[in-house]
Amino acid sequence: MNYEIFDISDFKQEEFEPLGTKAKYWCSDPLGNHYLFKSIETYDSTNSIVLRDGEDWSEKISCELAKKLLIPCADYELARDKSARGVITRNFISSDNAYLVTGNEILTNYSAPINTEVQKKSEKQNIMHVYIILRRIIRNKPLGFNSLPSIKSAADYFTGYLMLDALLSNQDRHSENWGLIVTGKGRFHLAPTFDHAAGLGRNESDETKENRLTSQDRGQHVSNYVQRAKSFFYLKDKRLRTLKAFEYFGILNPRAAISWLTQLNALTTDIMQAIIEPVPAEIMSDVSKKFALEMLCCNKSNMMNLLPFFKENLDPSFRKRQIKTYE
Template identity: 85%
Template structure:
């Protein structure tokens, strides 16, 4: 059965989402349920309307993969509003008294007491800085989601977010694409993961994907392609690749990383394919489906090699030595 593409042409448009571009807006269905619609169309730096084809199916696949891994995430559905395609998601803040604070605001507001070097731009997130904030400031797991073995705190769950980024080759976990929820009682909880559309090779043409899938040149193969994915996390001035960002967090938090890799190990190729196949053919080609599956397979294989290394990091002295090698 294919994923449904919801027609929201009769939804009432309420307000533009201030984060990002005017391609995002809040709307409500006839029953009064509120959704954020994210169009695949957006505006470039010159205010020209452009289409980012594939952002809808990549977001949907990321959402379904997250659910299978038990990673808290915003729930996305494919949608269209007559003029353009996109996805819709319900507001994951259920209480009127609660609100979202994005990572850029957290980094700005809590940099001084943590006494950690502040990056010049919010996008240059110091990964150790983020880890300290998760441990000392946010602390609590996402609301409404169950703990897993060795996965209970905000830092534990964020380790899973970075594993998800590495699995998808998602290169868009910038400082406005994670955050905390402040409850009416003033408690801080890590927000569910959201905005994963910049992954699974959605920006590559079918011709490029076909070439990489069939090339005998190892440098052109998908297994090499996925290793190039960059995160928005930095160590000093070095930008980390998505795999390295997860690896570093796993050194800091090895028990959680090992638990998440246990979840990933259960994500078989058949399950991956069954997650991708229901995307309707009119929005995702067969070549794109094969390419996305191969990316998932390659990234999973790379991350599973980290298990012995993370087990060694359960020893505090070994972990301390490894952290120093990154400094």
């Protein structure tokens, strides 16, 4: 059975969401339930429509993978507002007194000086600053989620977010795409992960995907393609690839990384295929489904290869030496 595409044409539009570059707004259904609708349509500098095809199915698949891995995430459903495709998600802040603080605000207030230019492309989000903030400032796990073996704190859960990014080849974990929730009592909790539409090769044409899937040139294979994915995290002036960002957090936090890889190991090819297949053919082609599955398999394999290394990092002296190699 396919995933449902919810028609929100009759929902009441309430206010535009200022964060990010996509066309998105808050709306409510006839029962008064509030949703954020994110369209795959956006606008360029001349106010012309730009279509970001695939961002809806990429977000939906990412959400279902996160739930299977027990990673706290915003819950996304495929949606349509008249002719505009997109996704909807319920507000994950359940209390009227709670509010979200995004990473860019946190880094500005709590970390050493960093490049804070408005353009995301110029942003330098130091991964060690983020880790220290998670350990010393945010500290608490996402609200409403139970601890897992060796996964209890904000930093432990964020390690899982970086594993998810590496699995998806998600290149959009900039500082507005993570944050903390402040409760009415003033406690800080890591927010669930959200905004994963920039993964799974959604921006590549079907022709390019077919060529990579069938090419006899090893340099064109999907296994090489996924290794190019870059994160929004930096060490000094070096931008880390998504796999390296997860590896670095795994060095700092090996028990959590090992625990998350145990979850990932249980995510079989059949399970991943069962998550991808229900996307309606009208919005995701067969070749896109094959390509996304191959990306997931390659990325999973690359991360599982890190397991012996993370086990070595359980030794504090070994971990200290590894951290120095990144300095």
